[in-house]
Amino acid sequence: MNDLHFIGMEKGLLYETIISTENEAGEPNAAPIGVICKDKMKIVLYLYDGTHTLQNLKLNPRFTVNITHDPLIFVNSTIGDLSTRHFEKYHDNFYIKGADAFFTATVKSIKEVEKEDKIGKSVLNIVKADVNDVVIKEKNFQPLNRAIFAIIESLVYISRIEMVDNTTASIYSHRIKEMSRLVNRVGGVEHKEAMKLILDHLKE
Numbered sequence: 030m031n032d033l034h035f036i037g038m039e040k041g042l043l044y045e046t047i048i049s050t051e052n053e054a055g056e057p058n059a060a061p062i063g064v065i066c067k068d069k070m071k072i073v074l075y076l077y078d079g080t081h082t083l084q085n086l087k088l089n090p091r092f093t094v095n096i097t098h099d100p101l102i103f104v105n106s107t108i109g110d111l112s113t114r115h116f117e118k119y120h121d122n123f124y125i126k127g128a129d130a131f132f133t134a135t136v137k138s139i140k141e142v143e144k145e146d147k148i149g150k151s152v153l154n155i156v157k158a159d160v161n162d163v164v165i166k167e168k169n170f171q172p173l174n175r176a177i178f179a180i181i182e183s184l185v186y187i188s189r190i191e192m193v194d195n196t197t198a199s200i201y202s203h204r205i206k207e208m209s210r211l212v213n214r215v216g217g218v219e220h221k222e223a224m225k226l227i228l229d230h231l232k233e
């Protein structure tokens with residue numbers, strides 16, 4: 030049976046996916062959501078209050094995690110509503126037709142926690158879920174993890190930092206530190222090691 034490791038998801042890493050759920054009226058909804066791989070068949074989501082995704086999961090615990098790199102699916106499901114023509118059904122779950130792969134999952138628990146960050150206080154819902162079926166549609170795809178992109182962006186800044194004026198250099202340095210926070214949140218051991226080398230170089 031296919032599992033998350035088989036589709037390239039590693040324990041502890043956070044992947045950017047599109048989650049499809051079903052609302053009260055039986056209509057599909059899609060939203061970009063980060064999925065943390067906890068085990069071969071276990072995931073965790075962190076959902077902010079007020080999302081349709083959370084609302085739908087409280088009504089119907091079954092959902093689909095779609096793996097895609099399609100920029101228009103990401104944009105259209107964030108800024109607007111992805112039109113119903115993008116969806117198809119697998120058993121009782123909506124999935125996105127253009128996805129490279131998808132897996133169905135069932136919510137096991139939802140726990141509310143209060144979070145405080147730069148933006149202020151907000152309620153975060155920790156959703157634990159079990160994976161049911163994993164379906165691969167395209168060969169040679171990879172789940173989307175942002176760590177490598179943050180490392181590449183940081184390297185581009187590092188390679189230019191000595192050529193620019195002090196103000197620009199401090200903007201670059203600030204951006205690299207932001208990238209480092211991202212890598213620590215979503216990346217694996219090697220990503221974190223690579224980012225540490227970049228930060229050490231920045232200090233020199």
Ligand SMILES: Cc1cc2nc3c(=O)[nH]c(=O)nc-3n(C[C@H](O)[C@H](O)[C@H](O)COP(=O)(O)O)c2cc1C
Binds near residue numbers: 076082
């Ligand atoms: C790449 C990406 C990742 C996101 N990850 C999350 C997440 O993990 N949790 C969350 O609550 N919102 C996340 N968001 C924001 C939601 O996708 C956004 O609030 C969306 O409008 C929710 O749609 P919905 O109301 O249809 O559920 C993410 C957005 C993007 C672009």
